[in-house]
Amino acid sequence: MASAFSHIAIPAVLYANFKNQAVNFKLLLMASICSVIPDADVIAFKFGISYQSQWGHRGFTHSIVFAVVLACICLLFYRRVNSRPWIVFWFCFISCVSHPLLDMMTNGGLGVALYWPFSEERVFFSFRPIQVSPIGVGRFFTENGFKVMASELMWVLMPSLLWVAIGAGLRRKYSK
């Protein structure tokens, strides 16, 4: 995983750039959950499921199909979040699928089963600048945790802020 902070950065940026009545705070909360939920698969370790298994960490929950299914489930609750179905779908889908895409830029662990169930192959991008985050919060506050934060700041949070700034600039320009 990259850390949860980095994963939530993606829906946060989308929200900051597109917020309106339909892209609202409730939807942001829902999408934030979508962005971190793939790592709920670490529970597989507790059940003795190996990392390599399609049911293990970075397995099926890190696939495009999982993101589509999750977004479809979220879509059912579009009234609850006072939004519109297709906005809920895309917001939640992008938030969820951004998770494995970010993981594919980390420099450790196994790749993600992005194409599950069509392929169980674990894939990475060839560009992998993000220091892999340790599994579990306890180990996050270590020297390695510091390295993780520094690399995520550089490769995820800074670009996110830049994106928000550019978005805000464009909105100001074109809303006149």
Ligand SMILES: [Zn+2]
């Ligand atoms: Zn992950």
